[in-house]
Amino acid sequence: MDATIADPMLAEMGKNLKEAMKMLEDSQRRTEEENGKKLVSGDIPGPLQGSGQDMVSILQLVQNLMHGDEDEEPQSPRIQNIGEQGHMALLGHSLGAYISTLDKEKLRKLTTRILSDTTLWLCRIFRYENGCAYFHEEEREGLAKICRLAIHSRYEDFVVDGFNVLYNKKPVIYLSAAARPGLGQYLCNQLGLPFPCLCRVPCNTMFGSQHQMDVAFLEKLIKDDVERGRLPLLLVANAGTAAVGHTDKIGRLKELCEQYGIWLHVEGVNLATLALGYVSSSVLAATKCDSMTMTPGPWLGLPAVPAVTLYKHDDPALTLVAGLTSNKPADKLRALPLWLSLQYLGLDGIVERIKHACQLSQRLQESLKKVNYIKILVEDELSSPVVVFRFFQELPGSDPVFKAVPAPNMTPSAVGRERHSCDALNRWLGEQLKQLVPASGLTVMDLEADGTCVRFSPLMTAAVLGTRGEDVDQLVACIQSKLPVLSCTLQLREEFKQEVEGTAGLLYVDDPNWPGIGVVRYEHANDDKSTLKSDPEGEKIHAGLVKKLNELESDLTFKIGPEYKSMKSCLYVGMASDDIDVAELVETIAATAREIEENSRLLENMTEVVRKGIQEAQVELQKANEERLLEEGVLRQIPVVGSVLNWFSPVQALQKGRTFNLTAGCLESTEPIYVYKAQGAGVTPPPTPSGTRTKQRLPGQKPFKRSLRGSDALSETSSVSHIEDLEKVEHLSGGPEQMTLEASSTEGHPGAPSPRHADQTEALKKGALRPEVDHPQVEGLESLR
Numbered sequence: 001m002d003a004t005i006a007d008p009m010l011a012e013m014g015k016n017l018k019e020a021m022k023m024l025e026d027s028q029r030r031t032e033e034e035n036g037k038k039l040v041s042g043d044i045p046g047p048l049q050g051s052g053q054d055m056v057s058i059l060q061l062v063q064n065l066m067h068g069d070e071d072e073e074p075q076s077p078r079i080q081n082i083g084e085q086g087h088m089a090l091l092g093h094s095l096g097a098y099i100s101t102l103d104k105e106k107l108r109k110l111t112t113r114i115l116s117d118t119t120l121w122l123c124r125i126f127r128y129e130n131g132c133a134y135f136h137e138e139e140r141e142g143l144a145k146i147c148r149l150a151i152h153s154r155y156e157d158f159v160v161d162g163f164n165v166l167y168n169k170k171p172v173i174y175l176s177a178a179a180r181p182g183l184g185q186y187l188c189n190q191l192g193l194p195f196p197c198l199c200r201v202p203c204n205t206m207f208g209s210q211h212q213m214d215v216a217f218l219e220k221l222i223k224d225d226v227e228r229g230r231l232p233l234l235l236v237a238n239a240g241t242a243a244v245g246h247t248d249k250i251g252r253l254k255e256l257c258e259q260y261g262i263w264l265h266v267e268g269v270n271l272a273t274l275a276l277g278y279v280s281s282s283v284l285a286a287t288k289c290d291s292m293t294m295t296p297g298p299w300l301g302l303p304a305v306p307a308v309t310l311y312k313h314d315d316p317a318l319t320l321v322a323g324l325t326s327n328k329p330a331d332k333l334r335a336l337p338l339w340l341s342l343q344y345l346g347l348d349g350i351v352e353r354i355k356h357a358c359q360l361s362q363r364l365q366e367s368l369k370k371v372n373y374i375k376i377l378v379e380d381e382l383s384s385p386v387v388v389f390r391f392f393q394e395l396p397g398s399d400p401v402f403k404a405v406p407a408p409n410m411t412p413s414a415v416g417r418e419r420h421s422c423d424a425l426n427r428w429l430g431e432q433l434k435q436l437v438p439a440s441g442l443t444v445m446d447l448e449a450d451g452t453c454v455r456f457s458p459l460m461t462a463a464v465l466g467t468r469g470e471d472v473d474q475l476v477a478c479i480q481s482k483l484p485v486l487s488c489t490l491q492l493r494e495e496f497k498q499e500v501e502g503t504a505g506l507l508y509v510d511d512p513n514w515p516g517i518g519v520v521r522y523e524h525a526n527d528d529k530s531t532l533k534s535d536p537e538g539e540k541i542h543a544g545l546v547k548k549l550n551e552l553e554s555d556l557t558f559k560i561g562p563e564y565k566s567m568k569s570c571l572y573v574g575m576a577s578d579d580i581d582v583a584e585l586v587e588t589i590a591a592t593a594r595e596i597e598e599n600s601r602l603l604e605n606m607t608e609v610v611r612k613g614i615q616e617a618q619v620e621l622q623k624a625n626e627e628r629l630l631e632e633g634v635l636r637q638i639p640v641v642g643s644v645l646n647w648f649s650p651v652q653a654l655q656k657g658r659t660f661n662l663t664a665g666c667l668e669s670t671e672p673i674y675v676y677k678a679q680g681a682g683v684t685p686p687p688t689p690s691g692t693r694t695k696q697r698l699p700g701q702k703p704f705k706r707s708l709r710g711s712d713a714l715s716e717t718s719s720v721s722h723i724e725d726l727e728k729v730e731h732l733s734g735g736p737e738q739m740t741l742e743a744s745s746t747e748g749h750p751g752a753p754s755p756r757h758a759d760q761t762e763a764l765k766k767g768a769l770r771p772e773v774d775h776p777q778v779e780g781l782e783s784l785r
Contacts, residue, residue, distance in 0.1 A: 088344045089302045092337030099333065111332035118335040121342055122308055125350060126274040126294065127287045131310040134324045135334040140183060142293045142309030143236065143265060144190040147173065149313060149322035150234045150263040151191070159321065166193070171233035172225050174199045174262075176213045180242035199225070210449050211246040213237065215253060222260055234263040239286050240270030243447055244377055245386025245457065251285040267293040269459050270384060272354050300353050301463025302341045306334050357458040360472055361385045364456055367476045373483055377450060387456040390426045391486050421493070421512055423452035425486055428515035428575070429479075430454040436478045439471045489575045492517050492582055496573070499586040506590055509570050516574040517556075520586075522593040535568055537600075542569040544596045545589070552588075554703040556580070588703075 053061075099110060119133035136142050152158055155165045171193070175184050177200055184198040201218045203210055222232050235257055237248045247270050257264040266286040271294050273279055274287065286292055290312060297305035311324065319325045326332070342350070364387050368374050375392035423446070430444035433454065441461025446452050456475075458467055496518040500508040509519040524541055542560050549558045549571075557574030571589065629637070 085341050085344050085349075086301065086303050088340045089297075089305050089337040092340045093304060095340070096330075096333040096336045099336070100329065107329045111329045114339045115332045115335050118339045118342065122294075122296075123310060125347065126271065126310070127279075127284075128274075128292065128310045129287075131312050132319070132324070133335075134309045134311065135306040135338070136309065137306055137334075139293065139295060139307045140186050142291075142307060143183075143267070144187055145323050146263070146265055146291045146309065146311060147187055147191055147234055149311070149318060149324060152318045152321055153263075153313075153315075154231060154233060154261075163192075169229060169231045171197055171231050172199050173197060173233055174201050174218065174221070174235045176200075176236065176238055176241070176248065177202050178211045178213070178238060178241040178243060178246070179236060183236070209246050211241050211244050213248045213253070215249055215256065218253075219256055222256070222262070226260070232260050232262045234265060237264060237266045237286075237289070238268045239266050239283050239292075240268030240384065240386060242268075243445060244388045244453075244455070245269060245384045247280070247282045247384070250282055250289065254285060254288055257290075263291070264289045265291045265293070269295075269299075269386065269457065272299045272459055273358065273385065275351055275354050276358070296338065298460045298464065299357070300341065300345065300350060302337070305338050305341065308338075353463050354459065357462045358385045360458040360462055360467060360469065361387050361456065363469060364472050364475065367472070368479070371476065371480060371483070373487060374479065377453065385457065385459045388453050389456075390450065390453040391422075391429055391483070393487060393490060424513050424515040425490065426452040426454065429482055429486065432482060433475060433478055437471055437475045439465050439467050440475050441465050441467060442475075485575050485577045488577065488579065489515070489517055492576055492580055495582045496586070499582050503586050503590050505594065506586065511570075511572075514572055516572060517576055517580075517582075519570050519572050520589060521568060521570045522590070522597075524593075524597050539569045540600070541593055541596050542571055545571060545593050548592050548596070549589070552703045556585070584703075 099107065102110070115133075118135075119131070122133060123129060123131045134142055134145060136145075151166075151171060154171070155169075158165050173184070173187060173193075175198060184200070185195075187193070188195055188198065199221055201213050201221065204212050204214050218235075225232055235253065237250055237253050239247050239250065241247075245268075247268065250264075250266060254264055256262070266289045270283050271286060271292060273283055291309060292311075293307060293309045295307045296302065297307070309324075313319055313324075316325065345353075361384070365376060368376055368387070368389055373391055373393045374389050377388040377390070427444055430442060430452070433440065434442050434444075440456060441458065441464075443455045443457070444452065445455055461467065497508050500506045500518070500520050505523055507521045507523050509521055511519045522538070522541060522545065524538060539560075546558045546560045549556075555577055559572040559574070560569055561572055562569060573585070
């Protein structure tokens with residue numbers, strides 16, 4: 001529309017919306033005006049007091065509510081990437097409120113034009129000829145309306161008799177086992193049908209994709225329902241399942257539905273590819289179905305745009321009864337945001353966005369095929385815009401630990417344990433990739449047959465997040481950088497388990513949800529193995545253990561937490577990025593835990609000994625006082641008489657006391673201290689319990705690192721010989737005085753060996769001097785002699 005003839009009200013509305021969006025998107029904006037005076041009255045909330053708030057203050061309040069407290073940690077981008085097409089969609093909601101103020105005739109004409117144009121454009125873009133459109137906010141609402149239409153079409157007396165008609169011939173709705181969770185329950189709640197009206201169709205188990213509906217089994221279910229007097233009503237097929245993006249055999253399903261008079265409804269993300277020039281045959285067959293549900297908002301990056309259900313039906317009365325059509329202008333205005341956005345993008349813009357998302361998927365899929373240990377679950381779907389992958393590795397000499405189908409010689413418990421272990425690693429990988437490449441829009445999901453996987457669906461996220469080809473390359477690079485960690489951790493898990501099970505005092509805890517090397521618990525002396533309740537003493541030991549292990553500055557991370565399915569504390573060993581000496585790691589854990597326990601027990605014993613010693617000292621001091629009274633007599637205790645007696649005959653009494661020897665844990669008299677004016681040496685204290693033998697490490701080598709082949713022996717030999725050389729030099733370099741003294745003492749004993757022979761004998765004992773080599777300082781000793 002020409003700007004010169006545009007309605008000033010519409011121009012002002014667009015300008016205000018643009019300014020409001022700028023204010024809301026600016027997270028750093030702060031209002032500089034101080035709050036006005038507040039009324040004392042407490043009956044009216046603060047924002048409503050006074051003469052009202054201006055537009056800037058209201059938008060500032062909305063911004064604060066949207067962004068929350070600034071002190072909180074940022075968890076995700078505050079607002080999605082809203083381009084100009086997004087502003088058009090948001091403008092549509094404001095225009096809808098403004099258009100609703102027109103008179104009825106103008107409103108009817110305008111809403112009819114908007115609805116008819118949008119319906120025609122969508123049907124032409126997605127190759128669905130002669131269709132009608134229903135716009136709805138809830139994505140599943142369109143399918144519920146279609147089910148109502150199918151019921152009214154198959155049960156002619158449903159309007160009159162209601163549920164009695166359904167009771168005589170129960171309808172059956174067929175859903176794939178790969179359908180999105182909760183869809184069947186939602187339909188039953190909306191339609192008022194019991195759950196037995198739902199029929200879950202399994203996916204292929206022998207041939208084809210494990211996420212596609214089994215057509216042969218579906219036909220068998222339909223025949224069984226017909227024989228039982230039920231009415232097959234509707235079939236929901238997938239053109240891109242919610243999990244992995246697989247497409248059912250829609251062409252074969254359409255033939256089956258026409259044979260038994262079943263309504264065929266199709267939904268899925270792959271329906272977006274109908275707008276492209278090349279479409280796979282399986283997706284193209286969806287254009288012949290009775291209805292389909294699409295979500296153009298995420299595909300095109302349009303916020304607050306309704307979902308669309310396209311359908312074909314000739315009876316307008318039934319569609320009105322089912323709720324697919326409405327005479328209310330407000331219902332027709334739901335299409336206004338999409339009507340504006342489609343005009344802004346144009347056909348080329350729509351196709352370009354969908355094509356870009358499909359190219360991103362193909363780019364990632366081709367790149368992941370070249371990466372080892374990454375399994376792609378949609379390789380047979382060349383046109384699927386969804387890529388699902390997972391970490392996959394088989395340990396040498398063992399059964400595959402990540403296959404969905406268990407090996408025949410593996411017990412069910414072992415299969416479940418390996419399955420959970422694989423899920424933990426893939427869950428860790430997905431979370432790491434989401435943090436490193438947030439523009440990728442990855443999601444971590446759990447599949448029934450394959451376990452935990454990572455999904456890349458750019459059709460649902462690329463337009464909103466602005467995903468580019470460089471983001472895909474960065475994603476592949478991050479995956480390659482994380483593979484050594486996953487592979488190394490996987491290979492060390494079994495070795496860690498065996499080492500822990502062979503070490504006294506340690507208990508291996510099988511926690512399938514932990515992605516690290518493993519989980520271990522130290523069993524102290526007072527540990528009650530019969531209960532799973534929390535143990536305060538064990539928590540104290542494990543807390544000290546985690547602190548000491550983290551102080552070693554190794555590449556491993558250690559955490560403390562409750563045991564899986566119990567309340568006892570455990571030590572969680574993190575993932576390994578390099579080859580780890582598991583034996584040294586387990587030995588260090590056990591020795592450190594024992595040291596902490598012994599130190600704790602020593603402190604407790606010392607506390608008890610000190611308490612008993614104080615009580616004993618009090619008793620002995622009281623006895624000493626009583627004995628002193630008996631020796632001095634009663635007269636000396638009288639104030640005046642005692643002073644006279646003490647003057648004539650002083651009492652020669654020693655000062656007696658008690659001292660507590662912490663080392664020996666006993667009381668001793670203080671009399672030797674006063675007699676000899678010095679405190680005795682006492683008993684030599686016992687040695688402090690120490691940890692395990694420290695392994696010789698190369699310079700710069702971190703703890704628990706496994707050295708190269710033969711480097712341990714070389715390091716130990718070189719260090720020992722170096723120490724012996726130092727001792728030998730110190731012994732032989734004592735100076736001329738020491739040598740002269742040794743020589744004279746040797747001459748005084750004719751039977752003693754010569755200094756040269758003695759030095760060589762001593763050197764041979766140490767293993768540092770060979771007999772055939774003469775040391776220069778030994779020759780100096782001979783000359784002095």
